[in-house]
Amino acid sequence: MAAGLSLTYILIAGSFIAAAGGLLGSFALLRRMALVGDALSHVALPGIAIALMLNLNILWGSAVFLVVGTFFIWLVENKTKLPVDTVVGVFFALSLAIGALLATEEEILDALFGSIVDLSISDFWIAAILSLAIIIFILNYSKRFALTFISNDLARSTGLKPSILELGFLLIFALAVAVGIKLVGALLMGSVIIIPAAASRNIARSFNSYLFMSALIGVFASIAAILLSINYDLTPGPAFVLVAGALFFISIFFRKN
């Protein structure tokens, strides 16, 4: 642990990030944007590379690129009616290319796969506070998001504005990716958001349990991954994906219907 933060801090930060990611993932699956969300996280890469060049915290670099990139994607989708996966696909490839040109190989590896065990105290507070803010925001708007993603027309008939809610959701999504990059890296951040929610969906019968189990499975996988990576000298990002992936396969056996 290079920065000298105790394991407790790392576990708490990891849990917060995973809880926010899992919760967000429940809604991302409702919106059928599992793969889009995954690709979107790569938009952070040029921001990370620039932050590294300027010696800034990579979180700010990735946050700026993600938020601006997401807004731009929303705009292009709304103005051109291109399918969102086409738009994100183009942005994803561009970002990866720019990121690869700007950063060195070792830095790119850290950015791609994460390094939560090198957490600094400011990283800790940023991750904890932003994750908590994301959780509160999502819970506060959960009914509106759910209705919008289940049926745009039903949402509109009650006076909701789907396009504004979707922009709000995408921006929160971008923020969560920026925060999560420290834990699992840009390449695997999609997994923090998608896999726990996908496992939860297999076993949950009600919406409340769906949200709760998504967050819980994320937290469990995060704690297990951090402990595994410290004890066996593994990279935490891939360890998280393996634990969460295993939970997903187990959940298939408990699938309802």
Add this chain to the structure above:
Amino acid sequence: MADEEKILEVRDLTVKVGNVALVENISFAVKKGETVLVIGPNGAGKTTLFRALIGSVPYFGEVKWGEGASIGYVPQKVDLERDLPITVREFFMLKTGNIGEAEVKEALLDVKLESEYAEKGISELSSGELQRILIAWAVLGHPKVLLFDEPTASIDVAGQETIYELLHNLQDTHDLTLIMISHDLTVVYKYATQVLCLNKEQICFGSPREVLTPEELSKLYGPELTFYHHLH
């Protein structure tokens, strides 16, 4: 028609995708408590008209709802994923926020379903049950107007009769103005106070006995009707 009686007034409504008009120059007015049936062949723009009324698609012209005219909407179909983890009670709560036991029971009773349905998952419902739940959802919070878009398939004739009776009862108990799309002309004669015939353009609007003359019907369903005559 005095202004205060009107709950909806539509003037020169046109919805376009690119340069193609899905519906064109629709004008009609609805009074409180009426039952308006919208009829027309497939692809006539009936659902598009509804989506314009709730503001779901951009349009030209004017859609003026009366003061305080809250709307309940039952779409033709809702693309629910089969494994959507949400119970009927939670689905109701998406509209109302917190909801009391009595309200849930009343909403289910409105559509002739037992209170046990509150805890059922949306994905466990048959298509007929889901339609009732969507109707119950639409009238939650006591809207003044109910827009009902009838499904073209999947519900049998016996089931359909019950749905119309159910809507008719709801209209009485909830003091609703009902605007519905139907594919069944017998329903028009039984329930409608006004009928709007649509085939991209407005073919007719008025009381069923006045406007549903053989000439108007052949204008509306023209080629298909001729086709049927040839068959028999």
